[in-house]
Amino acid sequence: MKKVININFQGRVIPIEETAFELLKQYIESLRKYFAREEGRDEIINDIESRIAELFSEQLKKGSTCITDEGVNTVIASMGRPEDFEAEAADDMGSQRSSTAGEQQQTGGQSGPPPQYASTNTRGRGRLYRNEDDKILGGVASGLANYMGIDPVIMRIIFVLLVAPLFWVYILLWIIVPSKSIQTNITKRLYRSADDKVISGVCGGLAAYFNIDTWIPRLIFALPLILGLISGPFNFWWNDWDFWHGPKIITGSLGTTLFFTYIILWIAVPVALTASEKLEMRGEKVDLNSIRDTVKEEMESFRSKAEKWGQEVKQSAAQMGERAKEFGQSASSGAKSFSAEAGSLGRSGGSGFGHAIGVLVKAFLLFIGGALALVLFALLVGLLFGGFAFFPLKDFFIGGFWSNIMAWGVLLLFLGIPIVALLTWLIRRIAGVRSKNRFLGFAFGTLWAIGLICVILLMASVSKQFRxxxxxxxxxxxxxxxxxxxxxxxxxxxxxxxxxxxxxxxxxxxxxxxxxxxxxxxxxxxxxxxxxxxxxxxxxxxxxxxxxxxxxxxxxxxxxxxxxxxxxxxxxxxxxxxxxxxxxxxxxxxxxxxxxxxxxxxxxxxxxxxxxxxxxxxxxxxxxxxxxxxxxxxxxxxxxxxxxxxxxxxxxxxxxxxxxxAGNYVPKDRDRDKKRESNSQSENKKENKTENKRDSISADSNGKYRYKPGADRKNQPAASKDTVQNTRNETI
Structure with missing residues (x-):
């Protein structure tokens, strides 16, 4: 048996075999020698260690009890060894020299066609499986995402948004499609961009993921606001554009949906801070050279911005010199601590989105918990929109500035904050994001507490008016x-x-x-x-x-x-x-x-x-x-x-x-009425039976019988009628 130790590696507690730990130390030491002459060596090494820690976490999530020698060698193979990159660099230099010598020997004529390179992604999609290593409820979404080559979080969001039409599709795929441990081939992840942002970097991250220009998602999110500003004068003169319902549709429910979508993405999607996360955001391969190039680009960009800002400060006025020195010092210290800060803020969930929940709880318990959360969410949404529906009556119940402020606090903070918090929790669970930053929970708790205070004060104020x-x-x-x-x-x-x-x-x-x-x-x-x-x-x-x-x-x-x-x-x-x-x-x-x-x-x-x-x-x-x-x-x-x-x-x-x-309020005797009706029906049946019997002995010339009403009644004794009449009188 090999000895297992626990190490604190980039803020993560990693159980690792002692021999594997020695391999890891040797690999990191070789990296330090390889990047010894590189500018920003410490930042490069720190980002590489963060990436290694993420890969170790993925191995542990897949069921490994500790990191073994094989696990370390797998990580080293995916990241690359320094000697491999040195050999590639030597081969590249040799090929460049041969190409240069060949060009010098040519006397003229057109050059040949450029060499064609075969695609590295020659493996087909293969069969569809449910991913048992990265699942929340069955692994269907993760398996489909891996089959289609997209981020699992995108597929999960699609199923959540279209839960009504896709519910039975998900259940059928869960039953029919087999489960298997899948080696993920997804290299592009959804992040918020820290470099290309105006407010929070949501649009920059979406643009990087879908490989489009940044202005496209920005225009989509800003279009309802722009149309709302344009329609303002028309709303004033033409009563909400009643002559055309187009602006209402565009700036109404769609604008609200996009606004809340942006807020939720802002809260739930992490920022790409480390070099490996920025490479994943762009879909580029994560290895030693790519991390080194990314860190260099960041440092060059930071240096150019610092120099530009310093020149602007120097040219502004003589009295701004001290501020320029302070800025230079802060910029220098910021450049040195850039990697450490980025690593501490990195996402700890790894690339196995949603895997932690699938490992900790069973599918049935997760379904029950999701159902309860959905019921709670529906209840809060009903209360929130019920509050909006009740808001036109607000002025008939309360009056005054502070009462109105408390009413808005109840609606937005007491009812709205739990909805935003539940959506944030849901998206974070879908995306597999676990942030150690407690500021968000503290902010939600504080705002909801303010809303609760508004509820208490508003109830006290309103109840006083009904005393x-x-x-x-x-x-x-x-x-x-x-x-x-x-x-x-x-x-x-x-x-x-x-x-x-x-x-x-x-x-x-x-x-x-x-x-x-x-x-x-x-x-x-x-x-x-x-x-x-x-x-x-x-x-x-x-x-x-x-x-x-x-x-x-x-x-x-x-x-x-x-x-x-x-x-x-x-x-x-x-x-x-x-x-x-x-x-x-x-x-x-x-x-x-x-x-x-x-x-x-x-x-x-x-x-x-x-x-x-x-x-x-x-x-x-x-x-x-x-x-x-x-x-x-x-x-x-x-x-x-x-x-x-x-x-x-x-x-x-x-x-x-x-x-x-007669002036008497006597209830009807229903039993007597029923008896009277029964006697009447029996008399009618008896009379009909006697007449039918007499008709049966009376025949016409053709030998057929016929009914002769009244023919035999003349021979009936008169006493029979008197008897019936007397009986009825006695009954009445």
């Missing part, structure tokens, strides 16, 4: 209907020309209905039916409202306009009542109490169902007032009722008609 409750009562004696029956209908008292579909539902299903941007209507009305103390119909309307003080609540209750109208036997009630933006919503309500005298009738139309009653109570200090209503009753709409002395309103169809004419 007390007051009521105003009006009583009216109704005219006696000619038919002794009162019909109650609900009529529409608003024009309804303004769109009020805030919640995406039928307006009648909600208590809030918009008349115009400054006025809403409420249908918080309740109807109660009680027995009148005299022989007249009475109508009482009680208008309720809440407020910060009893005086404020009473003032708002007085402003509630609810005026019923009687037209003979029909009592017409307004469908709703208005509340303005200045009065604010304070749970205004109307209680309609109809007093019905004994023996009189009442019927509620089906339109009464449009009323909706609810109460918002901050504490248990409810409002109480004196009344003479001992009992209230609930009655069914579309049914006629009659008020009784002791039992309240009774449904007409449930009372015996004959007893009702």
């Amino acid at each position: 007390t409750r007051s009521a105003i009562e009006n009583k009216t004696v109704l005219a006696m209907p000619a038919t002794n029956k009162l019909q109650v209908d609900v009529v529409n008292n608003q024009s309804g020309y303004y769109s009020s579909d805030w919640f995406g539902n039928d307006d009648r299903d909600w208590p809030f209905h918009a008349v115009n941007p400054d006025t809403i209507t409420l249908n918080t009305v309740r109807l109660d039916v009680v027995k009148s103390n005299d022989s007249d119909f009475h109508l009482s309307t009680v208008r309720f409202s809440r407020g910060s003080t009893p005086e404020e609540a009473r003032r708002l209750a007085e402003k509630v306009s609810f005026d019923p109208v009687q037209e003979d036997g029909v009592l017409k009630l307004p469908r709703n009542f208005a509340v303005s933006r200045h009065e604010k919503f304070r749970n205004q309500q109307v209680l309609v109490v109809i007093e019905v005298p004994v023996g009189k009738r009442i019927e509620m139309d089906h339109s009464v169902r449009e009323y909706g009653w609810f109460d918002l109570r901050v504490n248990r200090r409810g409002f109480e007032f004196e009344d003479n209503w001992n009992h209230t009753y609930w009655i069914e709409t579309g049914k006629e009722y009659i008020m009784t002395e002791k039992d309240g309103p009774k449904k007409i169809e449930d009372l015996d008609a004959d007893e009702l004419k």
Whole structure:
């Protein structure tokens, strides 16, 4: 057995065999000798060590318990040995000298065609496999990405965005396609560019990955903003461009989607800081010479920028000399510490995107966790967009500068930050990125805590406005209907020309209905039916409202306009009542109490169902007032009722008609009615049976039987009819 030790290599704890560690030390020492005369030797060696550490991490993720001699030799073969590059350099110089001598010996004529080089990528795609070394849920996306030669993170994002149509495709591929450990051949990765950036380098990274000009993704992300700025004057004069819906589509949902996409990519995609990461971003081979060339280019670029900045500072003014010296010193120290800082900030996830999650948990547990995260995300999105849908009503609930600031804090920080955090976590898991930087989590936590404070302060401010409750009562004696029956209908008292579909539902299903941007209507009305103390119909309307003080609540209750109208036997009630933006919503309500005298009738139309009653109570200090209503009753709409002395309103169809004419409210005897109906049916069957039997003995001249109604009834005894009649009278 070989001895295994743990080493701290470029910020990573690597278990490695002792003999393999000796091979690694010899290789790094040979690199130091090879780059001894190179400018920026320490930076080159540091970047090479960072790349070696990434390759070691990939081996450990694939199931290796430690780094062996074979693993070190594999890494050295992929990076290249110094002696191999020295031999290649000697061969190149020899070929150049031979070519030069050949050209000197030529006397003229056209040169031959340039030599043709065979492509190094001669291996075909082969068979499709699921990648068991780099997987989150089955390894389907990683296998497809390796088969198509693209970054696995791109394929995973496609499946996430198109989860609805591609869900069953993913499941079928998971079942059908076999799993295998695949040697990845992907050399291009998605990073943010640290050199080509305006804000965060997202567009520069996308341009490098797709090998396009940087201005193309920048134009795509900036186009909605540009069109929004152009459409601003038209929105002011032509009311949001109602004559053409194009700008709304471009600057609306698409602009919001691109904005959040940019923010999420900014947060989730790492920056290419090391030389190996920059080579991966451009899709170039990562070896000793490529890392050396990249470091040299960075140093040359940094030196040229420093010299240019220094000249500009010197030429600006004499008093800027001290600042130029300070800048030169900071630039020099920055150049020396460039590699160490870049290495510490490098991505620790390696090229095995998403592999850590697939190793730590099983697919079933990951599916359950993903489902729970999806439910939580959907809940937060519903609350967020529900808050946006509710925002037009904000001015009817709160007022003042600080209340509005707290409302925006609740929407953007308390609800928006968890959504952004979940998206960031999801994309980082997909991309296999694990950052040791705790600043992002601290920033999310701080912003969400501020949002929570906004929630508490806003709830305290709003609840204060609903602290007390007051009521105003009006009583009216109704005219006696000619038919002794009162019909109650609900009529529409608003024009309804303004769109009020805030919640995406039928307006009648909600208590809030918009008349115009400054006025809403409420249908918080309740109807109660009680027995009148005299022989007249009475109508009482009680208008309720809440407020910060009893005086404020009473003032708002007085402003509630609810005026019923009687037209003979029909009592017409307004469908709703208005509340303005200045009065604010304070749970205004109307209680309609109809007093019905004994023996009189009442019927509620089906339109009464449009009323909706609810109460918002901050504490248990409810409002109480004196009344003479001992009992209230609930009655069914579309049914006629009659008020009784002791039992309240009774449904007409449930009372015996004959007893009702006599002034008695006796329920129907349903068993007696069923018995009466059964006796009647049996008598009819008996009579039909007797007639059919008599017809069977009566034949015509052709020998056929026929029915002769009334022929035999003349011979029936008269007593039979009297018996039936007497029986019916006794039954009644």
